[in-house]
Amino acid sequence: MKKIVLSLGGSILVPALESNTISEYAEVLKQIARRGRVFVVVGGGGEARRYIGITRSLGINEAASDEIGIMITRINASLLCYALGDAAYPCIATSYQQAREYGESGKIVVMGGVTPGQTTDAVSAVLAESVGADLIINGTSVDGIYNTDPRTDRTARRFEKMTPQELLGVISGTRLNAGSNTVIDIVAAKVIERSNIPLLVIDGRKPGNLTRAVCEGIFTGTIVSNDECAPLPL
Numbered sequence: 044m045k046k047i048v049l050s051l052g053g054s055i056l057v058p059a060l061e062s063n064t065i066s067e068y069a070e071v072l073k074q075i076a077r078r079g080r081v082f083v084v085v086g087g088g089g090e091a092r093r094y095i096g097i098t099r100s101l102g103i104n105e106a107a108s109d110e111i112g113i114m115i116t117r118i119n120a121s122l123l124c125y126a127l128g129d130a131a132y133p134c135i136a137t138s139y140q141q142a143r144e145y146g147e148s149g150k151i152v153v154m155g156g157v158t159p160g161q162t163t164d165a166v167s168a169v170l171a172e173s174v175g176a177d178l179i180i181n182g183t184s185v186d187g188i189y190n191t192d193p194r195t196d197r198t199a200r201r202f203e204k205m206t207p208q209e210l211l212g213v214i215s216g217t218r219l220n221a222g223s224n225t226v227i228d229i230v231a232a233k234v235i236e237r238s239n240i241p242l243l244v245i246d247g248r249k250p251g252n253l254t255r256a257v258c259e260g261i262f263t264g265t266i267v268s269n270d271e272c273a274p275l276p277l
């Protein structure tokens with residue numbers, strides 16, 4: 044069975060606590076788990092940004108702000124883990140070693156952030172290396188990777204396909220402060236380059252997009268890979 048790491052940005056899973064898509068995503072993940080071994084990394088979303096806004100106003104440093112962000116990602120991961128019930132390993136992993144061990148159960152493994160100085164994009168990339176995943180899918184609130192920020196630049200152009208080296212070119216120069224909001228963080232891009240595991244960035248605002256991508260290979264987004272062959276459907 045193929046192994047797949049799904050990075051679910053907090054911006055799609057828990058944009059705000061009350062407007063979460065956790066139960067919809069739990070159903071989607073159960074469906075995908077019939078086709079492959081699933082590892083899910085959950086982001087911090089709106090709540091993490093609110094907390095980080097407060098740490099800034101209190102003059103708390105970036106590393107400590109990151110630690111607060113990590114706690115929020117783990118709370119979100121716990122919500123998803125409970126919502127998955129029996130389909131998930133019953134504890135969230137807090138290290139890659141734990142994720143590998145929990146994966147031996149054959150159940151869906153859920154985790155959040157790990158260490159300051161990065162985002163859950165980097166966790167997904169390292170986790171994919173660590174468990175020997177065939178593919179990483181990053182579900183986020185934009186429909187792929189653009190040459191400039193589509194929210195502020197109307198001439199922004201989306202890449203259908205790009206190499207990891209091209210990805211590094213696009214994101215170099217972006218900042219990595221706590222709560223920062225680039226489509227893929229630089230640590231993740233570096234790890235993807237060295238591991239050569241294909242990455243798919245898709246619009247995850249509708250949970251059904253992920254099912255269609257994995258089961259039918261139909262999606263709007265960007266494939267980051269050196270290989271020519273399509274990584275989906277599973």
Ligand code: UTP
Pocket residue numbers: 051052053054055085086087088089091108109110111112113116155156157158159160161162163164166183220221222223224
């Ligand atoms: P993320 O940025 O990964 O979640 O973590 P997000 O906001 O859900 O991402 P998107 O925009 O939806 O894709 C939230 C914050 O937690 C800290 C960082 O400060 C990050 O901005 N964090 C997370 C870490 O420091 N280390 C980690 O391993 C993960």
